[in-house]
Amino acid sequence: ETGVTQTPRHLVMGMTNKKSLKCEQHLGHNAMYWYKQSAKKPLELMFVYNFKEQTENNSVPSRFSPECPNSSHLFLHLHTLQPEDSALYLCASSKRERGPTGELFFGEGSRLTVL
Amino acid sequence: GNSVTQMEGPVTLSEEAFLTINCTYTATGYPSLFWYVQYPGEGLQLLLKATKADDKGSNKGFEATYRKETTSFHLEKGSVQVSDSAVYFCALSLKTSYDKVIFGPGTSLSVIP
Numbered sequence: 001e002t003g004v005t006q007t008p009r010h011l012v013m014g015m016t017n018k019k020s021l022k023c024e025q026h027l028g029h030n031a032m033y034w035y036k037q038s039a040k041k042p043l044e045l046m047f048v049y050n051f052k053e054q055t056e057n058n059s060v061p062s063r064f065s066p067e068c069p070n071s072s073h074l075f076l077h078l079h080t081l082q083p084e085d086s087a088l089y090l091c092a093s094s095k096r097e098r099g100p101t102g103e104l105f106f107g108e109g110s111r112l113t114v115l
Numbered sequence: 116g117n118s119v120t121q122m123e124g125p126v127t128l129s130e131e132a133f134l135t136i137n138c139t140y141t142a143t144g145y146p147s148l149f150w151y152v153q154y155p156g157e158g159l160q161l162l163l164k165a166t167k168a169d170d171k172g173s174n175k176g177f178e179a180t181y182r183k184e185t186t187s188f189h190l191e192k193g194s195v196q197v198s199d200s201a202v203y204f205c206a207l208s209l210k211t212s213y214d215k216v217i218f219g220p221g222t223s224l225s226v227i228p
Contacts, residue, residue: 004158042119043159043204056215089139091157102147102208102216106158 003027005073006091006107013081014115019108021076023091030096032064032074033104037088049074050096081114117142119219120207127225128195134221136190138179138205146207148172148181148188149216153202161204162190195226 004025012018025032034046048056049068063085065077074091090112092104120136138146147166151159163172168183177192188205207218 006158040220043222045215045217048215092158102149102164102206103161104151104159104216106160108156108158 003032004091004105006089006108006110008110009108010111010113012115013078013111013112015081015083017081018077018079020078021089022110023074023076023107025072025074025091025093025105027093027105028073028095029093029105031094032068032071033092033094034076035090035092035106037090037109043090046094047076078112081112083114086112087115117146117207117209117217118219119143119207121203121219121222123207124202124221125225127227129227130197130226131194132226134187134190134192134195134199134224136203136205136220138188138190139189139196140186140205140207141210142186142207144210145183146209149180149206149208150177150188150190151204151206152180153204159204192207195224197226197228199214200224200226 031050032050038042040095045058046060047066052068063080067075088109090109091107094104119140133184149164150162152162153159165181172181179188179190179222201222202223204221206216209215
């Protein structure tokens with residue numbers, strides 16, 4: 001139990017479907033992140049929410065749409081994806097006190113397969 | 116730009132062997148440095164960290180020293196176990212307004228009995 005819960009753990013979708021990934025953190029953190037982990041590539045930072053405000057969109061295509069309704073929940077809405085979007089999507093959170101610590105707490109990931 | 120480079124894997128070792136995974140970084144300013152580990156089927160978790168030059172991070176028998184002069188943060192363990200089989204990620208954190216963490220590509224380690 002890491003304190004960061006992601007659902008679903010596995011998702012298979014067609015290119016015309018709309019689905020969402022959900023992340024919930026129980027750690028009292030105030031920043032949340034989406035990362036994409038593809039085979040043989042470094043982790044790619046997609047989005048950052050700091051105190052519910054989006055502070056970074058790392059040139060992510062518009063077919064990925066994040067939502068952060070409060071500091072404990074983060075969603076990634078998916079629509080008209082491409083097969084190359086198949087990957088493990090990792091959610092993370094962190095707590096900023098006097099400044100960033102670089103210490104991220106990750107969920108177990110949502111394995112997405114786009115057919 | 117800011118980046119992290121790690122030695123190519125996979126690395127295969129026998130139990131009780133000595134482990135070194137090399138990591139070097141490029142960064143503006145003075146980043147904090149981290150090693151994260153990802154066990155099969157799980158997300159990443161922080162293994163150890165160092166926040167300034169010459170600091171040594173340690174945890175679970177693993178160690179790494181922040182070397183500013185060589186811009187390196189090599190991970191070492193004196194005697195690996197089968198349970199250490201995982202993917203290890205070197206990372207740096209920049210002192211921005213949020214926790215911007217840049218990861219290396221990861222090094223897969225397999226320890227055989």
